[in-house]
Amino acid sequence: MIDLRRLHVLRAVAHYGTVTAAARALHFTPSAASQQIRQLARDLGVDLLEPQGRGVRLTPAAESLLAHADAIQARWEEAERELHSGRDTPAGPLRVTGFPVAVAVLLAPMTARLRERHPRLAVRIREAGVPEAFDLLFEGETDLAVVESTPHNPPPGDARFDQRPLLDDPFDLVVPEGHPLAGRDGIDLAEAAREPWIAPVPQSPCRPHVMSACGAAGFTPDVVHHALDWNVTAHLVAHGLGVALVPRLAALSPALPLVRVRCAGRPHRKFLTCTRAGGDRRPAVAAALAELRALAATAVT
Template sequence: MIDLRRLHVLRAVDHYGTVTAAARALHFTPSAASQQIRQLARDLGVDLLEPQGRGVRLTPAAQSLLTHADAIQAHWERAELDLRADHTDPAGLLRTSGFPVAISVLLAPMAAHLRERHPKLCVRIHEAEVTESFDLLFEGEIDLAVVEATPHNPPLSDARFDQQPLLDDPFDLVVPDTHRLAGRTHVDLRDAAREDWIAPVPNSPCRPHVLSACGAAGFTPDVVHHAMDWNVMAHLVANGLGVALIPRLAHLTPHLPISRVRCTADPHRKLLTCTRSGGHERPAVAAALRELRALAPTAVA
């Protein structure tokens, strides 16, 4: 009989990449986490970890086992749903997460609508960037996340998660009101190729979108300022310090002397909803997904 607690430790090593990181997430010591995996290996009669440099990696047997482990987790989600089959009205606690813009434009109004329509449902919102949201889902700390699609996300084929498209968020070129491009309805980014640029900080998930949009237009932007917050970028633009690509969902400080100009090439980022596999069938999660899909079409108008 497989000990599911030990199996979860192995899943955590696969998710976080190292025994140490998995132990930290599970509130174990590294030695205790290693002991759990060694005992699981003895129970099954196979090696689950093998040396790789100064660390370890999962063996092919471990990878095969994880395929079944992910299926077990999905079946467990559905089993919990079956146990509550007579209680189809959304109720209880719904835990969600998202990055700041997603919370402001999508999760906050979603929570307000659900409170009105389902008084027995309590929604909790946790601000988290994309990687943390996947970690929280994996750990069972949240039920639903709104994330941005990035190259570092788990692939859509990852059996642990159910990722579904929600909306495309276009990037607008933001320039000072006095800028030569301010009066246009649309702009080709090549017209801003020689400008000073303001861009997201290097570790931001939006930075690759900005650089790839400029690259597709045939130039590398001369980035002179970096910022984490879209409103900080807008204030830098308002002071004539450069131009920026800012997603349309970002609500900027009112009355700044700036203009948002749509781009002819339609650069955009994709927003996804994400649950654990099988989790979207829960009445509370299903109700939240319906609200998010209803809000999405008007969010980027």
Template sequence: MIDLRRLHVLRAVAHYGTVTAAARALHFTPSAASQQIRQLARDLGVDLLEPQGRGVRLTPAAESLLAHADAIQARWDQAELDLRADHGDPAGVLRVTGFPVAVSVLLAPLAARLGERHPRLSVRITEAVVPAIFDLLFEGAADLAVVESTPHNPPMSDTRFDQQPLLDDPFDLVVPDAHALAGRDRVDLAEAAHEPWIAPVPESPCRLQVLAACGAAGFTPEVVHHAGDWNATAHLVAHGLGVALIPRLAHVTPHLPITRVRCAGDPHRRLLTATRAGGHARPAVTAALRELRELAPTALA
């Protein structure tokens, strides 16, 4: 008989990449986590970890076991949902998470709507970014997330998570009001090729998207300033220090002397909803997803 607690430790090692990181997430000591995996290996009669440099890696047997482990976890979650099913109004605690802009324009109004329509449901919001968002989902500390689609996300084929498109958030070219492009209805980004640029900081998931949009227009921008906050970016533009691409969902300080201009080709970032596998079947998550799909188009208006 497989001990599901030990199987969860192995899943955590695969998710976090090391025994130490998995132990930290599970509130174990590294030696206790290692002991759990060694005992699971003895129970199954196979090796699950093998040395790799100064660390360890999963054996082929462990990789095979994980495919079953993810399915077992999904079935267990579904069993809990079935046992606790409330066929009335969604109730209990719904834990949602997302990156800052999503919290501001989607999750905050979501919580307000759900509170009005489902008084027995309590929504708890946690601001986070990838990869922490997927860690929260994996750990069961979040039930629903709104994330940006980035190369750092788990692949869409990852059976531990259910990721679905929510909306495309267009990037606008933001220039000072006095700029020659400010009066245009739409602009080709190539027309801003020789401008000084303000780009997201290297760790921002939007940095690659901004650089890719410029690349698609045929140029590499001369980045003179970096900012991690869209409002800070807008202030830099307002002071005439460069131009920038800012997502339409990002609200900035009103009355700044800046103009948003739509871009030819509609460069955008894609927003996704994410749950644990099967998590969307929970009544509270189903209600939240329905509200998010109604909120998404209005957020861009």
């Protein structure tokens, strides 16, 4: 019989990419994690890891086993739900995760609504970026995440996760007051092609959206400043140091002399809800998803 704890170590190696990273996430030593996988391989009578350069990679047998392992995890989520099927009122702890804008606009008001409607439900919010949110879901440290869609997310068909569209957050061109484009109801982004630009830092999930929007408009922006936080971007724009694409849901200080201008073609980023496969049918998670969908319907104006 397969030891499910050893199987989880193999799943962690596949998720994190190396034995060392998997061991760190599981609070093992690398040697202990390797031993777990070697024992699993002996139990099954197949090789699960093979050398690749200085590291290792999964064998075809391991890849095949993982497809079953992900299905087992989903069935386990389903089994837990069925065991508690008589408790259809949301109750107990619910751990939710999101990046800063998602926490401010969606998860905080969602938690307040759930507290009023389901007093036996204890929601705990954790701020986290996209890669960490998927790690927390995989590790069982969070039950529901609101993430941005990025090229680095697991593919939609990944059997470990259930990812669903939640809303589209449009980008506006933000310019200083008095700028020639400030009085317009809407613009073609190409009209800002010759402007100096302020862009998200290269590791930001929004960086590809900004560069793609400019590329679709037929130009590569002259990026003279980079910022991680949207309010840093806003201060740079307010001082006349460039223009920027900023998501509409990113709250900027009303005291700054800025103007948001809507863009033709509606460049946007996508918000997704994500749970472990099968986890969305838990009463607490289902209640949270319903509130999120209601909030998302009116979040963008």
